Amino acid sequence: MIIETTAGPVRLAANLKWMYTEVPFEERFDAAAASGFTGVEFASPYELPAERIRELLDQSGLEQVLINTPAGPAGSATIMGAAFVPGAREEFRAGVLSALEYATVLGAPVVHVMAGLRPAAAEPELAFANYVANIGWAAEQARGAGIRIVLEAINKRDQPRYGLESMETAAAVAEAVDPATVGVLFDVYHAQVDRGNVIERFERLAPLVGHIQIADNPGRGEPGTGEIAYEGVLARIAASDYAGWIGCEYGPIGRTDEGLAWTKRISA
Template sequence: MILDLPHGPVRLAANLGWMFTELPFLDRFGAAAHAGFTAVEYAQPYRHHPALLRKQLDQAGLRQVLINTPAGPRESPTALGAAFIPDARAEFRDGVKAGLEYAQELGASVLHVMAGLRPVGCEPDRAFACYVANIVWAAEQARGSDVSIVLEAINKRDQPRYGLSSPEAGAHVAQAAGTDVVGVLFDVYHAQVDRGDLLTRFDSLRNDIKHVQIADNPGRGEPGTGEVAYGTVLGHIARSGYEGWIGCEYRPVGDTAAGLSWIEELAKEQP
């Protein structure tokens, strides 16, 4: 879906893990297409064979934009990723390999490598060194695959122990990897909860940003339900020359399709 703004268009992708949850997962592809989306993202494709997911994409005329690396079992140490956990290196590497295989099968150009939680009792420097080494290894696996690795921070209010706490830290790790294969996922919701100052921070990270996700705050609902001035934010992103997709990773406050009126409202706001 294209949102035309005065300084250029922005491309919106539906996140099927958060949107259209009124429907079974496989039915969400058609619903997204019917609503006008031409691209989708979702975190965890691994419960389904990639051929089945590819069929859903093709039938709906959709492009897959992004997936995450596999999450460990619920309540396990790797439930939010394994990259920060020194004792989970084998699980991390298996997950990256699976993520790259699925990304290539689905045609996704972006793989979010989840950092995971800092292990209780593990020295912070050791956990961070493990994370950097793991990302460097993941970048080597992705080299030549046309799949970019992205790093996303989660704010400390929602997840105090998450390893990567700011997009700025993610940019430092991406730069340490020494390759343009690795970049930052700039999540507007997490950045706003973290400390705001969205436009300045977006500009400072612009060269490292490979994907953007949006939701409002508080509540993590659709744009227009909270405090973020999304007309300004999305206009700024368009003006920056960012040409990637913007994932709508929000929790609709009501019916998903009805809630998409925010897109039309933003278009009307523009001079």
């Protein structure tokens, strides 16, 4: 879906984990296409064979724009990713390889490598060094596959133990490892909750931004349901050199299709 801002167009992708939950997952592809989306993202494709998801994409005329690396099972130390967990190297590497295989079949150009939770007993410096080493290994694999990986920081209100401290830390890791292969996932919702100054921070990080996601705050609903001035935010993104997708990673407060009225307000 392309919408016009005061500074030009931006491309929106539907997040099928958060949107169209009124219907079963496999029906969400057609629902997104019927709303005018041409791209979709979702964290975990691993519940279905990659070939089945490819079929669903082709049937609905959609592009897959992003997937995440796998999360560990419920209750495990790697439930939000394995990169930051000392001792989980083999699980991390297997997950990265699986993600790259899925991304190749689906044609997804970007994979979000989940940092995961820092174990309470782990030394912070050791956990961070382990993380950077893991991202370096993942970058080598992604480079060979022609896929970009992105790193996302989750705000400390929602997840106090998440490994990445901030988007600025993610950017520093990307710079240290390989900025051509590793980028920042700039999530506007997490940026606002973390410390605000969304436009200023985006402008500083823009050269490293490899993907963008949006939701409003509070409530994580669609733009227009909270405090974020999305007219200005999206216009600034449109005016930048960022040419990728913007994932709608929000939970509609009502029916998904009705909530999309915000896109018309922005365009108007």
